Amino acid sequence: MNTLSSARSVAIYVGPVRSSRSASVLAHEQAKSSITEEHKTYDEIPRPNKFKFMRAFMPGGEFQNASITEYTSAMRKRYGDIYVMPGMFGRKDWVTTFNTKDIEMVFRNEGIWPRRDGLDSIVYFREHVRPDVYGEVQGLVASQNEAWGKLRSAINPIFMQPRGLRMYYEPLSNINNEFIERIKEIRDPKTLEVPEDFTDEISRLVFESLGLVAFDRQMGLIRKNRDNSDALTLFQTSRDIFRLTFKLDIQPSMWKIISTPTYRKMKRTLNDSLNVSQKMLKENQDALEKRRQAGEKINSNSMLERLMEIDPKVAVIMSLDILFAGVDATATLLSAVLLCLSKHPDKQAKLREELLSIMPTKDSLLNEENMKDMPYLRAVIKETLRYYPNGFGTMRTCQNDVILSGYRVPKGTTVLLGSNVLMKEATYYPRPDEFLPERWLRDPETGKKMQVSPFTFLPFGFGPRMCIGKRVVDLEMETTVAKLIRNFHVEFNRDASRPFKTMFLMEPAITFPFKFTDIEQ
Template identity: 75%
Template sequence: MRSFMPGGEFHNASIIEFAMKMRERYGDVFILPGMFGRKDWVVTFNTKDIETIFRSEGIWPHREGLDSLIYFRTHVRPDVYGDSKGLIATQSSEWGKLRSAANPVFMQPRGLRMYYEPLSNINNEFIERIKEIRDPATLEVPENFYEELSRLIFESLALVAFDRQMGIVRKRRDNPDALTLFRTSREIFRLTFELDIQPSMWKYVSTPTYRKMMRALTESLDIAQKMLEETRVELEERRQRGDPINSQSMMERLMEIDPKVALIMGMDILFAGVDASATLLSALLLCLAKHPEKQVKLREELFKVMPTKDSLLNEETMKDMPYLRAVIKEALRYYPNGFGTMRSCPNDVNLSGYQIPKDTTVLLAANALMKDETYYHRADEFLPERWLRDPQTNKKIQVNPFTFLPFGFGPRMCIGKRVVDLEMETSLAKLIRNFHVEFNYDASKPYKSFFVMEPAIPFRFKFTDVKD
């Protein structure tokens, strides 16, 4: 405990910095002692151990939830949540039932088709916003540009979560309900790290952080309920008028399952997605700004499918963009977002020669291996080509699949993966088609990692218009 307090070795250290230091001292497997009501965790960097856990997790993988979020949904607002506490907070058959219902909505490509055009339009707005805020002389955006990226991501995710455009990129930047949801979703994401990952006494004492979390959760719930009801009423009015309605939207399909499920999934999309996706988009821009030759190569691919800067993207044009997808995949590897994932052992298991008893929580440090030279040749270089087929042999480089799991693995992998993919592909394609991106500052340590990565520097990108 002393090491986490002011003056201690790990005061203000990220979980990755702490775990990597433990790996240096104790090797690829060690125990992270629990405290204040949290159980001990086993941490492993061994790819065979990671595979063993995933292969033995069964059809209902158990992952320790975020206890503060579960407490709110179970004890503070059971009137709203009842038996439907969401994918983050449920386990066993309850989780399996909800995931089975949500999978066809989130995991099938056909469910995303309708979002290409509105996402293109949101990104066109963002491009106009960049032109408004960049310095006319230097063409650099202000120091708070990450806030603008976060607004773009929030706007895109809210389109999926609540079937509406909030307008906070340009049209309605002061939209009060949207701004409250924007603020609280980001706040909740940070507070979960302080309450559920770092040592915290909130389970015994009502700490200031705990009270802040309960307020943020209450605010976000109130706004989300209001928005969902407004959307439901609007859709009903359109039906009565005989106006066309796209019944394939994710929100409408979730409403058909259960309005409560639509509410919870909508909030979880924002809570889990805004900061993580904004950070990924900033990493993509940073990688391409610092590797201009890769940016040129990507733009050449984009010219073929986007003849004009304001070309709307659709399912057909997005099919043939292998380099775009390779860039995104390499950025996920180059800047691993977070440490890994957790699972609880359903049975006794042998990890690295140690007998690990049933129900032990295991932290699988797969993300920390993405910059390990043991698994990735030239690991410190940004090389999107590593994910493409060799032009001579038509073969891809073989990578240990258990060292590249940015969205997890198995039945409990991130349900929002396809949404994130679509969002990143659309935003990056639009930005690189419209601008040459530069970053003329030190980027040796651009991020700090707590629960996941957070910016450690201002992102004053320079955006120069591309000449057609």
């Protein structure tokens, strides 16, 4: 079936386009009517000198090795809650805002086809380097407007409905059982600490779990086949792409003017990951065909098989994007959860108490039924996302003229929305420097939940373009944390005053040689 016609038919089935369009039109009219001559012009928004800003990223400059959080926060102190980050070398200016009303205004006016620019190096590769594969299907990461809307509508039922994940509970439990055995193999028999490079092991676990969803196969990188060349290529490239994107598309870069070494490395990385994924998916299809010819009944409920029914190209692109968007971010989140629990043993004990009631034995398999009853587990993960925000925020390109912090911002302007930074501010979250999973649960006395300030807790984005992999990440994180804390008491006996840095996404700034002590029960 043709991809776009298939997407169109699914979009008609899914449905909420009319109400979304109505809401979008209403928001646009409200925004338009609120713009008056009293508002300041776009040119009056505070901003640094373009050449001084560029110099700050060069060797010896203030921001040479700075993360996005470090340099945006430094500029916030100088210019306030809204300022312009100057564009250069082919990149337009970006407006950066930390104002919740601005964030809401941008989201409320994003329309049914929100536009998120900022990954130009990937877009260029898909449009101009490998159009033979991508063609009119750019993927959710790179596509915009109606093409994005049709693709998103086609694959939403696959990713956003809980029933699509049922088949992964047992294999994910088994993958985590294998990871537990790996921990026992590599930890020091005396100190019970794992090696300094344990973050690599965590990344392998996450890659194995997401690879199960993306490619319908277990790669074996945890223990069984650690030197699998194809899997290692995908593993490494999925981790490299975000770092290269940060250098090319966030920091000042001349790649749009001349072919820089960093862009050439990005092109090789994207080509390598594409070639291996095509090879793997062909092997999958060949194996399935042999099984069908042998008369074997095939389960076609996997996410990959359902994507193949839409279009094999869609399957290739989404499989790659699952790894590209998911491996590093999820691995860092898992490191952060383990760190929070190790530094707050009372919270770890409370979580384990919940898990013991659901998982009577260490090797208990998790399923859809028993995972419903783990509110404290989910609160721990949610509080970790607040305590260690997984990035700066998100981007949107204004679909209409809007007023942000009293300034007239024209249609087509890219806005960097610093919502994640707000999660550590007392204005929005009482006792922000304390790790309190209980803040996400109902008060046992009043039965009420904490009122979260709108547009401050958006770790997976907001609206039609929110992260499509949220449910997959939730399942992966809940399964892994449950299995690890049921089997081990986790400690971290090192300095953890600045454990993470945020480049494009948050990533470790230190090593994590956690101590894993077996639970006797």
